[in-house]
Amino acid sequence: MGTDVFIYLQFLRKVLLGMPGVTEKMCFNTPAFYVGGKLFARIKEDGENLVIGTLERDKWMRANPDTYYITDHYRNYDYMLINLEKVDPAELKELLITAWSNRATKKLIKEYEANAN
Numbered sequence: 001m002g003t004d005v006f007i008y009l010q011f012l013r014k015v016l017l018g019m020p021g022v023t024e025k026m027c028f029n030t031p032a033f034y035v036g037g038k039l040f041a042r043i044k045e046d047g048e049n050l051v052i053g054t055l056e057r058d059k060w061m062r063a064n065p066d067t068y069y070i071t072d073h074y075r076n077y078d079y080m081l082i083n084l085e086k087v088d089p090a091e092l093k094e095l096l097i098t099a100w101s102n103r104a105t106k107k108l109i110k111e112y113e114a115n116a117n
Helices: 003-016 057-063 089-103 106-116
Strands: 022-027 030-035 038-043 049-053 079-083
Touching: 003 022, 003 030, 003 038, 003 089, 030 089, 038 089, 049 089, 057 079
Parallel strands: none
Antiparallel strands: 022 030, 030 038, 038 049, 049 079
């Protein structure tokens, strides 16, 4: 993995590790983030893309296909790929929080909302 992946990983950790129930462990030999044992984001093996759980990938891919896309492998799954070099940090943060909330329990979501206020 190149130097850039460590910068991306630092950003991901800053956003995610303070969120309720988030843990980091390896998945396919790359750093991955889980809530309640459920995967919601991981660095792809190439170190240049993020695999992220989303229920709105068509919306994101239509808006910016150079940044958000899938390969045939992800066609039947609720995941999309994000080109980390091209993604806007504010959009990435929004996507990460949404991916977390799609997997988190109601209790964890309430805890997050209480801490956000």
